[in-house]
Structure formats: structure tokens, C-alpha cells
Amino acid sequence: MATTLADDLRPLHHPHSWVTRYVWSQDHKVIAIQYSVTAISIGLVALVLSALMRLQLGFPGAFPAIQPDNYLQFVSMHGMIMVVYLLTALLLGGFGNYLIPLMIGARDMVFPFVNMLSYWLYLLSVIVLVAGFFVPGGPTGAGWTLYPPQAISEGTPGHQWGIVTMLVSLAIFVAAFTMGGLNYVTTVLQARTRGMTLMRMPLSVWGIFTASVMGLLAFPALFVAAVMMLFDRLAGTSFFMPTMQSAGAITSTQGGSPLLFQHLFWFFGHPEVYIVALPAFGIVSDLISVHARRNIFGYRMMVWAIVVIGALSFLVWAHHMYVSGMNPYFGFFFATSTLIIAIPTAIKVYNWMLTLWRGNIHMRVPMLFAIAFIFTFIHGGLSGLFLGNVSVDVPLSDTFFVVAHFHMVMGVSPVLVIFGAIYHWYPKITGRMWNETLGKLHFWITFLGVYAIFLPMHYLGILGVPRRYYALGQADFIPPSVHLANQWISIAALVVFAAQSLFFFNMIWSLFRGPKADPNPWGAASLEWQTPQTPPAHGNWGPKLPVVYRWAYDYSVPGAERDFIPQTEPRA
Amino acid sequence: MNLIARLSERSWEPASDRLDPSHRPSAGSVGLTLYAVVMAVMFSLLVAAYVMRMGLHAAMGHADDWAAMPDPPLLWINSAVLVMSSIAWEMARRAAIRGRASMASLAGGVLGLCFLGGQWMLWRHYQAAGYYLATNPANAFFYLLTALHGLHIIGGLGAAGWVLASRNPGQVRLCALYWHLLLLIWILIAVLLLLT
Numbered sequence: 001m002a003t004t005l006a007d008d009l010r011p012l013h014h015p016h017s018w019v020t021r022y023v024w025s026q027d028h029k030v031i032a033i034q035y036s037v038t039a040i041s042i043g044l045v046a047l048v049l050s051a052l053m054r055l056q057l058g059f060p061g062a063f064p065a066i067q068p069d070n071y072l073q074f075v076s077m078h079g080m081i082m083v084v085y086l087l088t089a090l091l092l093g094g095f096g097n098y099l100i101p102l103m104i105g106a107r108d109m110v111f112p113f114v115n116m117l118s119y120w121l122y123l124l125s126v127i128v129l130v131a132g133f134f135v136p137g138g139p140t141g142a143g144w145t146l147y148p149p150q151a152i153s154e155g156t157p158g159h160q161w162g163i164v165t166m167l168v169s170l171a172i173f174v175a176a177f178t179m180g181g182l183n184y185v186t187t188v189l190q191a192r193t194r195g196m197t198l199m200r201m202p203l204s205v206w207g208i209f210t211a212s213v214m215g216l217l218a219f220p221a222l223f224v225a226a227v228m229m230l231f232d233r234l235a236g237t238s239f240f241m242p243t244m245q246s247a248g249a250i251t252s253t254q255g256g257s258p259l260l261f262q263h264l265f266w267f268f269g270h271p272e273v274y275i276v277a278l279p280a281f282g283i284v285s286d287l288i289s290v291h292a293r294r295n296i297f298g299y300r301m302m303v304w305a306i307v308v309i310g311a312l313s314f315l316v317w318a319h320h321m322y323v324s325g326m327n328p329y330f331g332f333f334f335a336t337s338t339l340i341i342a343i344p345t346a347i348k349v350y351n352w353m354l355t356l357w358r359g360n361i362h363m364r365v366p367m368l369f370a371i372a373f374i375f376t377f378i379h380g381g382l383s384g385l386f387l388g389n390v391s392v393d394v395p396l397s398d399t400f401f402v403v404a405h406f407h408m409v410m411g412v413s414p415v416l417v418i419f420g421a422i423y424h425w426y427p428k429i430t431g432r433m434w435n436e437t438l439g440k441l442h443f444w445i446t447f448l449g450v451y452a453i454f455l456p457m458h459y460l461g462i463l464g465v466p467r468r469y470y471a472l473g474q475a476d477f478i479p480p481s482v483h484l485a486n487q488w489i490s491i492a493a494l495v496v497f498a499a500q501s502l503f504f505f506n507m508i509w510s511l512f513r514g515p516k517a518d519p520n521p522w523g524a525a526s527l528e529w530q531t532p533q534t535p536p537a538h539g540n541w542g543p544k545l546p547v548v549y550r551w552a553y554d555y556s557v558p559g560a561e562r563d564f565i566p567q568t569e570p571r572a
Numbered sequence: 573m574n575l576i577a578r579l580s581e582r583s584w585e586p587a588s589d590r591l592d593p594s595h596r597p598s599a600g601s602v603g604l605t606l607y608a609v610v611m612a613v614m615f616s617l618l619v620a621a622y623v624m625r626m627g628l629h630a631a632m633g634h635a636d637d638w639a640a641m642p643d644p645p646l647l648w649i650n651s652a653v654l655v656m657s658s659i660a661w662e663m664a665r666r667a668a669i670r671g672r673a674s675m676a677s678l679a680g681g682v683l684g685l686c687f688l689g690g691q692w693m694l695w696r697h698y699q700a701a702g703y704y705l706a707t708n709p710a711n712a713f714f715y716l717l718t719a720l721h722g723l724h725i726i727g728g729l730g731a732a733g734w735v736l737a738s739r740n741p742g743q744v745r746l747c748a749l750y751w752h753l754l755l756l757i758w759i760l761i762a763v764l765l766l767l768t
Contacts (some may be wrong), residue, residue, distance in 0.1 A: 178610055182603050190599045199581040216606060220614035224621065228716065233707050235710035239625065255637040255709065257628050260621055267617070300580065307579075323664035551583040571586055 026112035035093035043086035058490025068470040069157040074143030079144025091279040102528035105193025121176035128169040135161035148240040174223040184212040195548035202552040207282020218271035225264035256357040266317035280417040291367035292359030295553035305344035338388035365439035369420030380409025401461025427517030434510040442502040449496035526552040657683030661686035665748035668741040
């Protein structure tokens with residue numbers, strides 16, 4: 001049955017049974033939870049893989065079950081799962097789905113059926129990915145970048161079938177993302193409620209919106225690269241495969257260009273960094289503003305910076321390819337464009353600091369995570385300035401310095417924001433409140449723990465300790481302190497790993513036993529906290545859509561009776 | 573209200589509520605426009621890869637390994653079928669504006685199926701002549717480009733079937749637009765294949 005509500009322009013799909021309500025659901029909130037649970041589940045697999053890697057690196061030889069092939073497979077699957085299947089899916093499929101309609105005052109996404117299809121295709125891509133663990137030869141061990149020719153050549157773990165499941169899974173993921181992305185962008189453009197101008201949207205929506213646009217432009221490159229490599233692997237074409245000698249025999253492929261793959265991969269891969277970072281930027285802006293009871297400093301500048309970063313990120317991809325060799329002028333161009341991104345990014349960081357400045361800061365768990373993000377992000381950003389320069393990058397590129405850099409900037413930072421965001425919106429999503437003490441314990445162990453893990457890695461990298469190596473062996477340039485640091489990192493990693501159980505226990509226990517949450521426990525002004533029900537019901541807004549009269553950051557307004565004014569409150 | 577003005581709105585200051593949702597274009601047309609951009613990016617990247625792969629081997633100082641494929645008459649016939657199909661969809665669109673359902677959309681769909689059949693025959697023709705997928709990068713790109721274009725045609729036929737079944741004249745316009753885009757992409761692919 002389709003009904004049109006008086007103030008709504010679209011018919012709304014109404015579920016009739018348990019199955020259409022919770023399984024084949026077209027409700028954005030249910031799809032968001034489906035996306036999030038799937039993404040976090042597969043993310044846990046990647047987390048276990050990282051623990052196994054750390055066991056091997058910290059205590060080489062102590063675990064005979066971890067062979068060199070396994071180690072490479074762990075590295076590859078860990079990277080791909082974390083970047084694509086966890087972060088992208090959770091930030092856009094999870095938070096995007098949940099927050100966009102609620103924050104802009106819509107009843108649902110504009111294409112609910114396509115939205116449902118997007119989730120089920122995503123689930124299929126995850127299943128195909130996991131199938132890689134069970135095929136002969138195991139999952140691919142080519143590194144998360146899957147560079148040919150080694151990815152599909154004999155000698156690389158998983159070159160038989162693991163690489164095929166990986167590429168097929170990626171192609172399905174891209175299809176799923178495209179369906180989702182079309183929805184997020186169109187919903188933001190078309191379904192904003194009355195009064196919700198573009199510049200009244202919370203920065204979370206701006207971040208997710210820009211990241212979705214970028215995803216639509218960048219993921220086709222991954223799709224094309226994956227399909228072409230599948231052709232090379234299954235049909236014997238030579239898109240990427242050069243003439244090679246394998247076991248004394250010349251292979252049938254000839255003339256293909258491995259560099260072509262690298263260009264395609266990084267044309268996707270670099271924007272991907274910002275597809276993950278921009279939603280985090282947006283969300284963290286909202287967390288800081290709400291918990292510091294201050295309007296975000298320089299709102300327009302924040303929006304423009306998000307858009308400019310998104311645009312610039314398409315001009316820097318080859319900075320991942322300095323060590324592949326390129327014309328020095330290209331290197332100069334890409335180094336320059338890379339360093340220019342530091343300008344809008346620095347604007348954002350300063351604006352976060354200035355929002356906190358003289359704010360009425362409430363050190364609640366979401367705020368702790370938001371502030372921690374500023375630390376790790378500045379940290380990772382600064383090491384990025386090193387790596388953006390060709391001459392510094394070349395010696396550091398294959399060392400742990402790079403591992404430390406990207407884990408700080410695009411691993412830890414978005415994950416901290418995700419934790420903060422889950423703590424922040426949990427009362428709205430579930431209607432219950434989590435345990436503050438457990439949350440703080442989880443925060444401190446995680447925050448200090450990630451520094452214990454990744455700070456020493458910079459030192460290892462500068463010493464020249466190579467990444468991707470199963471074991472370091474005996475080398476003159478590796479002092480005993482390296483082994484000590486590796487043990488320390490591994491122990492810290494296992495502690496952080498174990499501490500995540502606090503988070504899961506807190507979330508699951510609170511779901512059933514947590515105290516009932518106030519509809520707006522943080523006193524937030526944005527629209528999602530003003531729903532008639534908590535958790536929001538199907539259709540979100542009851543009989544009438546809300547009307548928006550102001551921006552989302554009216555906090556501590558002089559003369560107002562409360563320290564926040566909801567967006568729905570008319571001006572006097 | 574242009575984009576610059578909208579993006580420089582000082583939203584913290586009192587402003588009138590001037591955005592009335594009913595004046596916006598339909599979600600379907602915005603969605604289709606976005607998808608057109610996605611398609612354009614995908615095919616542009618493929619063309620970039622095509623040109624790069626074509627010139628690379630010679631640029632590296634090796635013998636040129638690119639052997640162009642012949643252009644059989646079937647290529648022209650298929651192109652003509654797709655043009656006719658697009659014309660039929662255009663007629664259907666114009667009929668839909670006047671509020672009439674039209675057999676032209678059905679003709680557009682059937683001609684689309686004919687195009688797919690013709691492409692299949694074209695593949696078989698090349699196979700019979702010894703132009704296999706893995707023989708040469710030119711062949712590989714040909715099969716890849718036509719396969720991806722064909723998948724978009726299949727998707728379009730599915731969507732058109734759904735629109736015709738639900739008899740929504742507003743969406744005939746979107747079908748026609750999508751079909752013209754596919755024709756444009758096909759012409760660009762065909763020109764690329766003919767030139768090289």
C-alpha cells in the first residue's frame with residue numbers, strides 16, 4: 001500500500017510483516033543497522049587478522065601456524081577489509097543511511113528499493129570476500145593494492161582463486177556502493193524539508209554527501225581495474241600482464257602495463273582516503289560543537305574546505321606511485337597538489353580548535369573520542385607532509401613509517417570518530433543509554449593504546465625497518481631495540497584488541513539493560529534529535545514533516561532560555 | 573538561485589525560508605543524471621586505459637603489439653539499429669509529453685533487443701575470424717567495452733520493461749534519456765574502434 005502524506009511528495013512504502021520490516025526492509029534506519037552490523041562483523045575479522053600479524057612480528061617463530069604465505073594473506077585481507085568493507089560501508093552505508101534522512105528532515109531515502117538492493121549486494125560482496133578464505137590456495141596475499149603482475153602470478157599466495165574472489169567481491173561492492181551513493185546524493189539534493197537550505201545542513205551531512213559524490217566518481221576506476229584484472233586472470237588477456245618468465249618458461253601474456261593498473265587503482269585509492277575521512281570530518285565537527293556547547297567556528301569555511309578537499313583529492317593519486325618511477329615533472333606536480341591539500345585540512349583543524357576555545361566543554365565519551373581524533377589526525381597529517389615529498393618518500397616508502405602514517409591518519413582517526421559517533425547517536429538509535437564508566441575505560445585504553453602501537457612504528461620506519469616482511473631476520477641496520485619495540489607494539493596491540501570487548505559488551509548489554517534514554521540527552525540542535533519518537537518510527541516525523549528555521553549550531557545563544565535552540569524553533 | 577549564492581549563504585543569520593521542495597526536479601531525473609556521470613567516468617577511464625595501452629608498448633621501445641580489428645558491415649548495421657531504437661524512444665517521449673502511451677516505446681525496446689542480438693552475432697563473427705579475446709589487446713578492449721555497454725543495455729531494457737508495465741508516462745522520458753546516453757556512448761566507442 002502506498003500512501004501520500006499531506007506534506008510529503010512521495011508515496012511511502014509501508015512494511016506489513018516482520019520480514020519486510022526487518023529483513024527485506026526499505027526503511028533507511030533498518031538498512032543502516034544492517035549495513036553497520038555487517039561492516040563491524042567483517043571488521044572484526046580484519047581485527048583478528050591484525051592481531052595474528054602482530055603475534056608474528058612481535059614474536060617471530062613462536063607461532064609455527066603462521067607461515068610466510070599466511071602472513072601476506074593476513075596483510076592483504078586486513079587492509080582491504082578495513083578500508084573498503086568496514087570504513088566505507090560503515091561511514092556511508094551505516095551512518096549515511098541513518099543520518100541523512102533524519103538530519104535533513106526526510107521520511108526516507110528517495111529510492112528505498114534501490115537502497116535495500118544496495119545492502120543486499122553489499123552483503124553478497126562480503127560473502128564472496130569471505131569465501132576467499134575457503135577456496136584452494138586461500139585468500140590473496142598480493143597486498144591490499146593487488147598490484148599485477150604479482151597478484152595473479154604463480155608464487156603469490158592466493159593467485160589461484162583468492163584473487164578471483166577478491167576481484168569479484170570488489171566489483172559487486174562497487175555496484176552496491178553506486179546504488180547507495182546515488183541514493184545519498186539524490187536524497188540530499190531532493191528531499192530536504194522546507195527551510196533546510198544547503199547551508200543549514202549539519203556538517204555530518206556535508207561530509208557524507210561530498211564523500212558520496214566522490215565515491216560515485218572514484219569507484220568506477222576500481223571497478224574497471226578489477227574487471228580488467230579478472231580478464232587477465234581468467235581469460236589470459238594482457239591488459240596489465242607484461243611478458244614474464246615463470247619457472248624458466250615464457251608466459252603467454254605480453255606487453256601489458258602494470259603501471260596502468262596502478263594509475264587506475266590509485267585514481268580510486270586516493271579519493272578513497274577522503275571518502276573515509278570526509279564523513280569523519282563532518283561527524284567530528286558536530287560532536288565537538290554539541291559537546292562544547294558552541295556553534296562550529298567558521299561553518300561556511302568548513303563546508304568549503306570539505307568540498308575543496310574532495311575536489312583536490314582527485315589530483316594527487318600518483319603520490320602513491322613515487323617509487324614506481326615517473327617523470328620528475330609529474331612528481332613535482334603531484335607533490336605540490338598533495339601539499340596544497342594541507343591548506344583546507346589545516347583550516348578544518350584550526351576551526352575545531354577554535355570551536356573548543358572557551359567552549360563549555362563536556363568531557364563525555366563522544367567528546368573524548370572527538371578530541372582524540374584531533375590528536376591522531378594532526379599526527380597522521382604531519383607525517384603525511386613528509387611522505388608527500390618525493391625525495392623523502394622514496395627512502396621511507398617501503399618502511400614502517402608509511403604503516404604508522406596511514407594507520408594514524410586513515411585507520412585510527414576515522415575509527416575514533418566512528419566510536420564517538422556510535423556513543424553519540426546510540427541513545428537515539430536504541431532509545432537506551434550506555435554505561436559511562438565502561439565507555440571511558442574503553443576510550444582511554446584505545447586512545448593510549450593506539451599511540452603505544454603506532455608511535456614506535458615511526459621510529460622503526462626511520463631506522464629503515466621494511467613493511468610487509470614476515471620476519472626481519474639478521475641485518476646489520478636492525479639494532480636489538482627494533483625487536484624490543486616490536487614486542488612492545490604487539491603487546492599494546494593485543495591489549496587494545498582485548499579492550500574492544502568492553503565496547504561490545506557495553507553496547508549489547510545496554511541494548512537490553514541500559515536506562516531509558518532521553519530523546520535529546522546531549523541537548524543537540526540538529527533535526528535528528530527532534531523526532532516525535534525515540535527511536536524514530538517508520539516515516540520518521542509522524543504526520544507532518546518538520547520545518548526548519550535556523551542552522552544546526554545555535555548553541556549558547558545569548559538571551560535564549562536554554563543553551564541550545566532546535567532547528568525547528570521559529571525565530572522570534 | 574545560483575550555486576555560489578547558495579554556498580555562501582550566512583545560515584546563522586535570520587533568512588527567509590525560500591526553498592520550496594515542490595519546485596525541485598524529480599528525484600528520478602536527478603538520479604539518472606548522477607548515473608550518467610558515473611557511466612561517463614567509467615567509460616572515460618576505459619578509453620584512457622585504451623589509449624595508454626595502445627601507445628605504451630611502442631613508447632617503451634618495443635615492437636608495436638597492437639593489431640587493429642577489421643570493421644565488418646555488421647558493426648554498421650548494429651549501430652543503425654541502435655540509432656533507430658533511440659529514435660523510437662524519442663517518439664515515445666514526445667507522445668508521453670502529450671500524455672499518450674505509445675507503441676513507439678515497445679518498438680524502442682524490441683530494437684534494443686535486436687541490437688543486443690546483433691552484438692552477439694558480431695562477437696561470433698570476430699571469433700570465427702580468429703579474433704579471440706586474448707589474442708591481442710585491441711581485441712580484449714573491444715570485448716570489454718562492448719560487454720560493459722551491453723550490460724548497460726540489458727539494465728536499460730529491464731528498467732524499460734518495468735516502466736512499461738507500470739505505465740508511468742513521466743518515466744518514459746527518463747528511459748529515452750538513458751537510451752540516448754547509451755547511443756552516445758556507443759557512437760564514441762565505435763569511433764574509437766574505427767579510428768584505431
